Amino acid sequence: MVIFKKLIAAFAVIFSLGLAANSAQAQEASTWDSIQSRGELRVGVTQAPPWFYKDPATQEWTGLGSSVGKAMAEQLGVKFKPVEVTWGTAVAALQANKIDIMFVLDATPARAMAIDFPAQPLLYYALAVLADDDLAIKTWDDLNKKDIKIAVTQGTTMDRYVSARLDKATILRFPSNGEAVAAFQSKRVNAVSLFHPPLIAMRKKIGRGQIVLPSPVRQSASSAGVRREADKTFRDWVNTAIAYYYQTGQTQVWYEEFLDSFGVDPSTVPAIRRENW
Structure with a gap:
């Protein structure tokens, strides 16, 4: 009976260790792998036109950040999933694995201590x-x-x-x-x-x-925040993607499309491509 109890206890320990190992493996899954297995790209969104805008009639998210997120999701072969956050909670949401990316998040020294940023700016x-x-x-x-x-x-x-x-x-x-x-x-x-x-x-x-924009122009760059992790595959892919969108002029196109839909003539407001200033 004593031997039987010891065996039961041993199996319980082995089982719990197995669960812990599986949990650790799940937690260690990279953002890139998680997006593929989940079938969704979780994009942080907040009501802040022209970056993000939730249409009160359709409840659909538009704006530049949403357009970039939808394009990335299509390229990755997954669904675009907007997750509401605030500018103040976006970094914590990335750290807690609630979202995969937050667009139009400026790369500051303080934020860079907590999350990662691609080298290519998203816009200016x-x-x-x-x-x-x-x-x-x-x-x-x-x-x-x-x-x-x-x-x-x-x-x-x-x-x-x-x-x-x-x-x-x-x-x-x-x-x-x-x-x-x-x-x-x-x-x-x-x-x-x-x-x-x-x-x-x-x-x-x-x-x-x-x-x-009075001259001399005092400019700043904005970026996209991603979770800090050992596997840099997703961060590096984001860098390539936003560089491509910016250099081909697609980022500016999305920006102007939203302005048109928002009732603003794009020619009356500054561009987000500094080459257009």
């Missing part, structure tokens, strides 16, 4: 102004006049850059982007400065203003 955007239609703006100097009032978000890159360049203009600083734009909407200022993509939806809502 720049510091812009949404300004009164009657202002002639080509350079930052065109705004550096004592009768010009410009709104910025306090303590941001926009605040630092504009403050350093526009020493003659009146700069009004606000706690949030929304309040800075509201100042332009109420005509308390002649212009508001933000990186250009958010200004597109804001201009549409306000119904007036021109979006300009």
Whole structure:
């Protein structure tokens, strides 16, 4: 009886070790292999046109990030699966294996400590102004006049850059982007400065203003975040894919297609290909 109990205990240990080994193997499966076995590419999405937009009527996700994700899923022979996250939770979602990729996620030193990024940027955007239609703006100097009032978000890159360049203009600083734009909407200022993509939806809502990238252009690159893992197959494939889309002009095409569907004339807003600026 004692021997029998010892045998049962031994089998239990072997069984539990087998389960643990299988679990470890499952956890160690690379993103590339998991996508193939799952048959889905899980793309992080959040309501933020022109990058991601959930149509309230159809519940379908469109926008540039969705277009890139759908194209990648088609190339991989799997389904596109949007998974709602926020910009603040996207990194944690990648780490927790809730999503496979998040587009339009800037590659910062802090984020690079937690997740991986392909070497090729997904797109470029720049510091812009949404300004009164009657202002002639080509350079930052065109705004550096004592009768010009410009709104910025306090303590941001926009605040630092504009403050350093526009020493003659009146700069009004606000706690949030929304309040800075509201100042332009109420005509308390002649212009508001933000990186250009958010200004597109804001201009549409306000119904007036021109979006300009004053020279010299202060540009930034945006990327795609993926989970950090030993197997770099998926990260390297993403790098090849977004490089191809960018260099062939397809990324810009998707961007303009969304703008058209969103009721915005693409010719009235800056491109996301810096070669087009």
